Amino acid sequence: MNPLTALIGDRERAFAAEDPMAKTCTLALADQFGQASARTLVLRGISDRGLVIFINQSSPKWRVLSAGGHYEILLWYPSIQCQYRIQGQAVELTDGEVRQSWQMRPEPGKRLDFLYHEYPQSSPILDRDLLIDAVMSRQTLVDEGQPPPAGITAFELAATIIERLDLSPDLEVHDRRLFTLVDGHWQNQVLVP
Numbered sequence: 001m002n003p004l005t006a007l008i009g010d011r012e013r014a015f016a017a018e019d020p021m022a023k024t025c026t027l028a029l030a031d032q033f034g035q036a037s038a039r040t041l042v043l044r045g046i047s048d049r050g051l052v053i054f055i056n057q058s059s060p061k062w063r064v065l066s067a068g069g070h071y072e073i074l075l076w077y078p079s080i081q082c083q084y085r086i087q088g089q090a091v092e093l094t095d096g097e098v099r100q101s102w103q104m105r106p107e108p109g110k111r112l113d114f115l116y117h118e119y120p121q122s123s124p125i126l127d128r129d130l131l132i133d134a135v136m137s138r139q140t141l142v143d144e145g146q147p148p149p150a151g152i153t154a155f156e157l158a159a160t161i162i163e164r165l166d167l168s169p170d171l172e173v174h175d176r177r178l179f180t181l182v183d184g185h186w187q188n189q190v191l192v193p
């Protein structure tokens with residue numbers, strides 16, 4: 001059984017149940033010093049290898065991911081009482097695809113992407129007034145239909161370990177499985193929940 005297929009099905013069930021968590025994921029990273037960090041991100045897609053996220057190269061998470069830091073993705077869908085934990089290799093995607101899909105991004109996101117060149121994501125800024133002025137001044141670039149700025153990028157978080165925990169109330173005992181990709185084939189073990 002391919003756990004990514006199960007994940008796609010579970011996520012569809014979560015969307016159908018209008019689960020607000022269906023759109024997002026939690027990306028946890030460990031940097032080269034073992035420092036942990038976690039943040040919510042929009043989950044942009046699921047490929048046949050893993051999860052796809054779009055981020056900016058000015059951000060701290062890009063620095064960790066591009067330096068080969070370890071990741072774990074956490075997905076929790078309360079509507080269907082199902083959790084996934086996913087690990088593997090992060091692969092930066094080609095620029096062309098990312099730049100094309102950037103055109104679909106809502107305007108507030110586009111303004112921020114234009115901002116990050118001068119003010120990197122997650123960097124401190126003097127005050128909120130300066131931030132608002134700096135962001136809103138980028139609206140002209142959006143209105144002019146300027147091409148996507150440098151620094152937008154995406155990662156495919158190719159999965160080699162996937163754990164699924166099913167807490168459905170109709171199960172007598174919670175169902176927890178560990179899937180491991182070995183020589184291109186998914187193997188699975190039952191875990192004590």
Ligand SMILES: Cc1cc2nc3c(=O)[nH]c(=O)nc-3n(C[C@H](O)[C@H](O)[C@H](O)COP(=O)(O)O)c2cc1C
Pocket residue numbers: 024037038039040041042043054055056059060061062121122
């Ligand atoms: C619901 C939700 C969705 C988010 N989606 C994104 C996203 O797709 N990309 C992004 O860079 N930050 C997103 N954020 C903000 C991140 O959680 C985080 O604050 C930001 O990316 C900076 O993270 P970093 O300093 O670890 O790089 C989202 C936050 C929330 C609450």
